[in-house]
Amino acid sequence: MKKCFALLPVLLLTCSLAVPQAGAASRSGQISMEFDLSGHASGEEARLWIPYPVSDNDQKIGEIRLSGDYAEAAVYTDRTFGTPMLFARWDEGAKSRRLNLSFAVERQEVIRRDFPTREAAWDPADYALYLAPTRLGPIDGQVKKLADTITAGQTTVLGKARAIYDWIIENMYRDPETRGCGSGDVCVLLERPGGKCADISSVYIALARAAGVPAREVFGIRQGKEPVQDISGWQHCWAEFYLPGYGWVPVDPADVRKKMLVENLKLSDAAVAEARAYFWGGVDPYRVKLGEGRDLILNPPQQGEPVNYLMYPFAQMGGKTLDWLDPATFKYMITYREN
Numbered sequence: 001m002k003k004c005f006a007l008l009p010v011l012l013l014t015c016s017l018a019v020p021q022a023g024a025a026s027r028s029g030q031i032s033m034e035f036d037l038s039g040h041a042s043g044e045e046a047r048l049w050i051p052y053p054v055s056d057n058d059q060k061i062g063e064i065r066l067s068g069d070y071a072e073a074a075v076y077t078d079r080t081f082g083t084p085m086l087f088a089r090w091d092e093g094a095k096s097r098r099l100n101l102s103f104a105v106e107r108q109e110v111i112r113r114d115f116p117t118r119e120a121a122w123d124p125a126d127y128a129l130y131l132a133p134t135r136l137g138p139i140d141g142q143v144k145k146l147a148d149t150i151t152a153g154q155t156t157v158l159g160k161a162r163a164i165y166d167w168i169i170e171n172m173y174r175d176p177e178t179r180g181c182g183s184g185d186v187c188v189l190l191e192r193p194g195g196k197c198a199d200i201s202s203v204y205i206a207l208a209r210a211a212g213v214p215a216r217e218v219f220g221i222r223q224g225k226e227p228v229q230d231i232s233g234w235q236h237c238w239a240e241f242y243l244p245g246y247g248w249v250p251v252d253p254a255d256v257r258k259k260m261l262v263e264n265l266k267l268s269d270a271a272v273a274e275a276r277a278y279f280w281g282g283v284d285p286y287r288v289k290l291g292e293g294r295d296l297i298l299n300p301p302q303q304g305e306p307v308n309y310l311m312y313p314f315a316q317m318g319g320k321t322l323d324w325l326d327p328a329t330f331k332y333m334i335t336y337r338e339n
Contacts, residue, residue, distance in 0.1 A: 025108065025109050025285065026106060026107060026108050026109065026285050027106075027107050027223050027284075027285040027286050028104070028105060028106040028107070028338075028339045029104070029105060029223055029224065029336050029337055029338045029339050030063070030102060030103070030104050030105075030336070030337040030339065031102065031103055031104075031105060031221075031223070031231070031288070031334065031335070031336055031337075032100065032101070032102040032334070032335045032337070033050065033100065033101045033102070033313075033332065033333075033334045034098075034099075034100050034332060034333045034334075034335075035048060035050075035068075035097075035098065035099045035100070035101075035313065035315075035331070035332045036097065036098050036331045036332070037090070037097035037098075037315060037317070037330075037331070038095065038096045038097050038098065039331065040097075040317050041317075042092070042093055042094060042095050043092055043093070043318075044092060044317050044318030045089065045090065045091060045092050045317075045318060046089065046090040046094065046097050046315065046316075046317055047087070047088070047089050047090075047300075047302075047315065047316050048087070048088045048089075048099065048313065048314070048315045049085045049086070049087050049298050049302070049310065049313065049314045049315070050085060050086040050087075050088075050099075050101060050313045050314075051083075051084075051085060051219065051290035051291050051310050051311060051312075051313070052075055052084040052085050052086045052290070052291075053084075053103065053105065053288055053289065053290050054084050056289065058107065058108050058110050058289070059105060059106065059107045059108065059288060059289060060105070060106045061103055061104070061105055062103065062104045063102070063103060063104040064101075064102070064103045065100075065101070065102045065103070066086070066099070066100070066101050067099070067100045068088065068098050068099035068100060069090075069094070069096050069097065069098050069099075070088040070089060070090055070097070070099055071089050071090055071091045071094070072088070072089050073086065073087065073088040073089070073099070074086075074087055075087075076299035076300070077299060078293065078296050078297060078298060078299050079297070079299070080129070080293060080296070080297070081129075081291070081292050081293030081296070083291035083292060083293045083296065083310060084291060085291070085298060085299065085310060086101060087298075087299070087300060104339075105223070105288050107223065107285045107286075107287060107288055108285055109282070109283070109284055109285040110250050110282060110283045111281065111282045112246075112247070112248075112249050112250065112281045112282070113280070113281040113282070115158060115243065115246060115249075116243075116245055116246055119156045119157060119158065119243075119244055119245065120244040120245025120246075121244070121245075122244035122245070124212065124214075127214035127242055130209070130214035130215055130216050130242060131209050131212065131214055132209070133206075133209070134206075134294040134295055135294070135295045135306065135308075136183065136184055136185045136186060136187075136202065136294070136308065137184065137186045137202055137205060137206040137209075137294065138186065138187070138206065139206055139209045139210035140210070142190065143186060143190070143206050143207065143210050144210045146190075146207065146210075147164070147206075147207045147208075147210035147211040148210075148211070150163050150164055150167045150207065150211070151163050151164065151211045157212075157213050157214075157241070157242075157243055157244060158243055160208070160211045160212070160213050161208060161213050161215075161241045161243070161249070161251070162280065164204060164207045164208050164211065164213070165204065165251050165253055165280055166276075167207075168200060168203060168204050168207075168253040169253045169256050169257065169267075169276060170267060171193055172189075172193040172194070172195070172199075172200050172203065172253070172257060173193065173194050173257055173260075173261070174194070174195070174196060174200070174254070174257040174258050174260070174261045175194035175195050175196065175199075176261065178194070178195045178196045178199065179325060180196070180198075180233075180235070180312070180324075180325045181196045181197050181198040181199075181235050181236070181237060181311065182195040182196040182197070182198040182199035182200075182202075183198065183199070183308060184198040184199050184201070184202030184203075184217075184294075184308070184309070185199075185202075186202055186203055186206045189202070189203050190203075196254065197236050197237045197238065197254040197255075197258075198217075198237050198309065198311075199254075200253055200254035200257060201217050201237050201238060201239045201252075201253075201254055202217065204239045204251070204253060205217055205239055208239075208241055213241050213242075214241060214242035215239060215240065215241045215242070216239070216240055216248075216292055216293075217237050217238070217239055217240075217292060217294070217309070218237060218238050218239070218240055218250070218289055218292055219235070219237045219289075219290050219291050219292060219309055219310065219311035220235070220236055220237065220238075220287050220288050220289045220290045220311070221234050221235050221236065221287070221288050221290060221311075221334065222234040222235075222236050222286055222287050222288075223285075223286045223287065223288060223336055224336030224337075224338065225286070226338070227337070227338045228335065228336070228337050228338070229335070229336045230333065230334070230335055230336075231334050231335065231336045232332065232333050232334045232335075234334075235311045235312060236254075236287060237254075237309070237311060238250060238251065238252040238254065238255070238283055238287075239251050239252070239253075249281050250281065250282065250283045251279060251280055251281065252279040252283055253279065255275070255279055256272065256275045256276050256279055259271070259272070259275050260272055290310070290311060291310055291311075293309070293310070294308060294309055295307070295308070296308075296309070296310055298310070298314065302314070302316060302321070303316055303319035303320075303321075304319070304321060312324040312325070313330075313332055315330055
C-alpha cells in the first residue's frame with residue numbers, strides 16, 4: 001500500500017449545490033445509458049463493465065431494459081464488496097458495438113441523526129474491510145499522525161467522525177480543474193488539498209480509518225434537475241461511517257465545499273453553516289447509488305491493475321483500457337428524464 005510522508009497544512013480556506021428544501025423527500029425519474037464502441041478497430045474483442053444500480057432501503061430501481069448487439073451480457077458482482085456491474089462483450093470482427101441500458105429510480109432523502117446517547121460495544125474485527133488501507137489511501141505514517149491530531153480528546157466513534165468531517169470542510173477545497181471526480185490519491189492530497197468529490201471523500205475515509213472509525217465511499221450519479229437532462233458527467237460520491245449500535249451514517253463534505261465554490265461563500269456564512277449541518281448525517285434525494293469499493297477486481301476480471309473505483313463505465317479493447325473521460329475514445333451518453 002502507498003505511504004505518505006507529507007502533512008496537509010492547516011488551512012482555513014474561503015473558496016465555494018444547493019441544500020435541499022425541507023419538503024424534498026424523494027426524487028424519481030428514468031435514466032438511460034447509451035454506449036457505442038463501434039469507432040474502434042474491429043479486430044479486437046471489446047469488453048464493457050457498467051455500474052449497475054440495485055434497490056436498497058434508500059432507493060427503488062425498476063423497469064430495467066437492456067438492448068444491443070453484444071455477443072453476451074450479464075450482471076455480476078465483485079467478490080470483495082458485492083458491487084453489482086453489467087458486463088457486455090463483443091467478439092473480434094464485430095463492426096457495431098452498441099448497448100443501451102435504462103431503468104427507473106425513486107430515491108429517498110436520507111437523514112440519520114437520531115444517534116444513541118451512549119456508544120454500543122463493538123468488535124473492530126467485524127468491520128476490518130472498512131478499517132483497512134487502500135492502494136491510494138494509506139492509514140499509517142503521516143495520515144495516522146494527522147488523524148490522531150484531529151481527533152485528540154475524542155473517545156467515541158461519533159466524536160472522531162464529526163471532528164474529521166469538520167476538519168475536512170475547514171481544510172480542503174473544491175478544485176474545478178480536477179479531471180472527472182478525481183483519483184482520490186490521499187498522499188497527493190496531503191500536499192495539495194484541492195479536488196472533487198472522490199478526492200475529498202477519500203481523505204475523509206483515510207483519516208477516519210486511521211482513527212479507528214469504519215468508513216466507506218458510496219459511488220453514484222446525480223439525478224437531473226430539469227425534465228430532460230444530459231447527466232453523462234454527473235457522477236458523484238460521498239462517504240459513510242459506521243456508528244456502533246446504530247448503522248451507517250452518510251456525510252458529504254464535498255458538497256459543502258462545492259456549494260462554497262459555486263456560490264462564492266466563506267466558512268463563516270450562514271448558508272455554509274446550514275449546508276454543513278445538513279450534510280452531516282444527511283444526503284439529498286438527487287442522487288443514485290451505483291456501488292462501493294476501491295481497488296476492484298471486476299467480474300469477469302479486467303486486464304491489468306485493480307480498478308480504482310467503478311463509478312464511470314469501464315471498457316477495454318483487446319485488453320487495453322479506454323479513457324472513460326475522453327469522448328473521442330469512449331463514446332457514451334447518460335440521460336435523465338423526470339417522471
